[in-house]
Amino acid sequence: MLYRTKLKTVLLVLILMISLCLAPQAQAAVANNAAEFTISPVYPTEQQAGNTGYFSLAVHPASLVPVKVKITNTNQHQAVTYRLKVGNATTNPDGSINYANFKAKKDSTAQYQLTDLVPQAQRKQTVTVPANQSRIVTVNLRLPAQTFKGTIAGGVYVARLTNSAQKQAGNFQTQNHFAMTLPVLLTEHPHAKRIAKMRLDQVKVQAGQVNARLHNVRPVLFGKLHIQAQVTKAQQTKVIAKKTVTNYQVAPNSAFDFLVTDPNKPLNAGHYTLTMQLRSGPRHWHFTRDFTVKASQSAPLTKRIGWFGLPLLLWLIGGGLSLVILALVAVILRQRKKLHQQ
Structure with a gap:
């Protein structure tokens, strides 16, 4: 009886392992084929890093640089229309870079952003690609006569407009959105070393949650940012909230909100101190800021903790x-x- 039980257990484990190995492969095939198009860069002579899969351009003042994107329609039977847009690089709250942000206002510390260099008519373009064919769309970058320091970052975003995989389920209709982005990085001095500079702009409180507004005030793109943050009661040492993250990426001249507190443990009204340690390579930053949580900003009554x-x-x-x-x-x-x- 014990032998049969062990045999059944082994068979169940083997079946489970086989199922787990096969399932991701089937899902990956669907995910890769669903969009039915690809995009790839056509590098200009200014490309400095070889075939990287994105544009990394060493440019010169008062020059015209063509950024060409090849769109390939892999649908064997139907022509497809695509929308191409140019956006600017920003930093997401989760520590990733969005290379095609269309809504954010220009950062006050930025000399230029990518859309400043693109003619208005070329910031949004529409192209139809026949079945199983390719088309090249060009975005011309007009570099200013005045030199700029550091890196200008953004991206070219391509979205599929035709037949965005509409699905009917009962009385509900869903529509999948397929889009891809190619980063675009510009520099006039590719070998110059630029040092990032971070600052703490603001501590924002809402519903007992604390967000630290961190700001990269220089035209430097960098990664591997390590952040340690903790909150104590004012003039006390006991830590009541803390958070540590690693490998954050930060876009040039961009700010982002870093959530310090646990969403499930909001702060009550009172006086607090925020302490932050940031590190990226040899650079270190230390911030300390006192702040107050007002009764109107404190945790909802249902989430406040008592004795x-x-x-x-x-x-x-x-x-x-x-x-x-x-x-x-x-x-x-x-x-x-x-x-x-x-």
């Missing part, structure tokens, strides 16, 4: 019930005393 780690709402309910019980006891005792006197 012994119990929710504050539970303490309030318990306290209210206790007062009601005491009031009832007082009324009963008073009635008994009256009856006894009678």
Whole structure:
């Protein structure tokens, strides 16, 4: 009996392992074929890093640099229309770089951004590619006569417009969106060493959550950013919130919000101190900032923590019930005393 049980267990484990090995392969095939198009860079003479899969251009003042993107329609039977747009690089809150942001305002510390160099008519283009063919779309970069320092970063974004995989499920219709981005990096002095400079612009509080607004104020793209942050009560040393991350990437002249607190453990009203240590390669930054959480900014009542780690709402309910019980006891005792006197 013990042998049969062991044999069944081994067979179940083998079946599970085979299933796990096959499932990702099937999903990957669907994911790769669903978009039915590819994009690739056509490098100009200014390309400095070889076949990297993106544009890394060493440019000169007052020059015209063609950025060409090859769009290949892999659909065997249908022509497909695509929308090409040019965007600027920004830093996401999760420490990744968005190379095609179309909504963010120009950073106050940036001399130029990529869209400043592109004619208005070329920032958004539409092209139709016949079935199983390719087309090249050109974006001309007009470099200013005035030199710039560091790196200008952005990207060319291509989205499929025709038949975006509409699916009907009952009364609901869903539409998949397929898009790809090619980063574009520009520099006039590719061998010059630029040092990043980070600063803490602001500490923002909402619903008991603390966000530190970190700002890269120089035209330097860098990665491997290590951040350690902790929050203590003002003039105290006990840490009540902390967070550590590694390998963050930061776009040139960009700011992002770093969430310090645990979303499940918002802060109550009070006075606090935020301490941050940042490190990227040989560069280190240290920030300390006192801040106040007002009652209107504090954690919702349902999430506040009281004594012994119990929710504050539970303490309030318990306290209210206790007062009601005491009031009832007082009324009963008073009635008994009256009856006894009678």
